[in-house]
Amino acid sequence: MKAVVTGAKGMLGQDLCPVFEDAGIFVNSFGSKELDVTNYDETRQIIGEISPQIIVNLAAYTNVDKAEEDYDNALRVNYEGAKNLAKVSKETGAILIHASTDYVFDGTKNSPYAPSDKTNPINKYGLSKLKGEEAIIENTDKFYIVRTSWLYGGLNGFSGNHFVKTMLNLKDKDEIKVVNDQTGSPTYTVDLALGMLMLLSKPFGIYHITGEGETTWYNFAKEIFDIEKLNVNLKPCTTKDFSRPARRPAYSVLENSIQTRHWKDALKEYLDYTRSLNKGNEEL
Numbered sequence: 001m002k003a004v005v006t007g008a009k010g011m012l013g014q015d016l017c018p019v020f021e022d023a024g025i026f027v028n029s030f031g032s033k034e035l036d037v038t039n040y041d042e043t044r045q046i047i048g049e050i051s052p053q054i055i056v057n058l059a060a061y062t063n064v065d066k067a068e069e070d071y072d073n074a075l076r077v078n079y080e081g082a083k084n085l086a087k088v089s090k091e092t093g094a095i096l097i098h099a100s101t102d103y104v105f106d107g108t109k110n111s112p113y114a115p116s117d118k119t120n121p122i123n124k125y126g127l128s129k130l131k132g133e134e135a136i137i138e139n140t141d142k143f144y145i146v147r148t149s150w151l152y153g154g155l156n157g158f159s160g161n162h163f164v165k166t167m168l169n170l171k172d173k174d175e176i177k178v179v180n181d182q183t184g185s186p187t188y189t190v191d192l193a194l195g196m197l198m199l200l201s202k203p204f205g206i207y208h209i210t211g212e213g214e215t216t217w218y219n220f221a222k223e224i225f226d227i228e229k230l231n232v233n234l235k236p237c238t239t240k241d242f243s244r245p246a247r248r249p250a251y252s253v254l255e256n257s258i259q260t261r262h263w264k265d266a267l268k269e270y271l272d273y274t275r276s277l278n279k280g281n282e283e284l
């Protein structure tokens with residue numbers, strides 16, 4: 001079986017490609033410079049030549065705050081790009097797996113969101129991702145839209161930042177303030193990739209995959225420092241104390257469509273693994 005993965009050099013892509021390869025899928029991975037999903041002709045030609053059974057779309061405009069003033073570009077990637085891939089999926093008969101987000105919800109619920117719950121994004125990034133979902137539903141039949149949340153990972157060369165890295169980079173500060181009034185589910189990219197594979201035996205549709213359990217950003221940070229046995233001066237604060245361009249949903253826990261590990265177990269494995277890698281590098 002062959003797959004094409006777009007946005008493959010991003011955080012999720014770095015971990016998903018090896019997971020899919022380990023499952024016996026021949027993965028053709030493309031970064032943004034090799035396959036620009038906003039260019040329909042290029043996308044159609046490259047995917048047409050490979051003729052994969054699966055297309056995994058991880059290409060996305062993911063800067064939530066910047067999307068507020070740069071909405072046209074967010075739409076171009078998150079809506080037009082998703083639409084292009086859906087059209088190519090329909091034309092070639094390939095299954096489309098597409099990553100989406102908890103930010104399609106407004107966060108006013110206080111129990112986990114089901115895939116069928118009403119969407120109502122409260123920021124431009126969430127709106128652009130919702131339009132991408134709609135474009136997929138309109139343009140192809142064989143799709144898995146996979147909403148996820150609070151991702152961290154990228155073991156295989158991802159050079160960007162995510163919450164876990166950001167917290168560890170701040171460990172020497174006199175004080176670290178983290179919001180304690182936003183609740184969600186941290187998700188390890190490796191677990192998400194494994195979950196996406198498991199979906200292939202399910203009917204097409206919209207699914208939710210996150211780490212099991214829920215927490216606040218503050219308690220997520222506390223768990224990181226506890227596992228690392230770091231003594232830091234961590235203080236809870238509120239969203240109001242931390243003004244940001246894009247609003248975040250106060251509660252964005254997703255009802256899981258498949259069984260995953262508890263987020264604390266996944267976090268421990270990720271931290272143990274990155275620690276062992278760092279130790280290996282120091283010894284070289």
Ligand SMILES: NC(=O)c1ccc[n+]([C@@H]2O[C@H](COP(=O)([O-])OP(=O)(O)OC[C@H]3O[C@@H](n4cnc5c(N)ncnc54)[C@H](OP(=O)(O)O)[C@@H]3O)[C@@H](O)[C@H]2O)c1
Nearest residue numbers: 007009010011012032036037059060062099101148150151
């Ligand atoms: N990170 C999270 O917490 C989170 C939470 C929920 C859902 N998600 C979703 O999960 C997916 C993966 O997220 P991630 O965290 O892995 O994001 P990421 O690290 O920002 O990766 C996204 C990738 O898309 C590429 N890209 C951007 N524009 C493109 C284009 N026009 N054509 C092809 N590739 C393009 C980027 O390449 P360049 O860097 O070269 O532009 C980047 O490598 C996204 O759909 C995101 O919306 C993420």
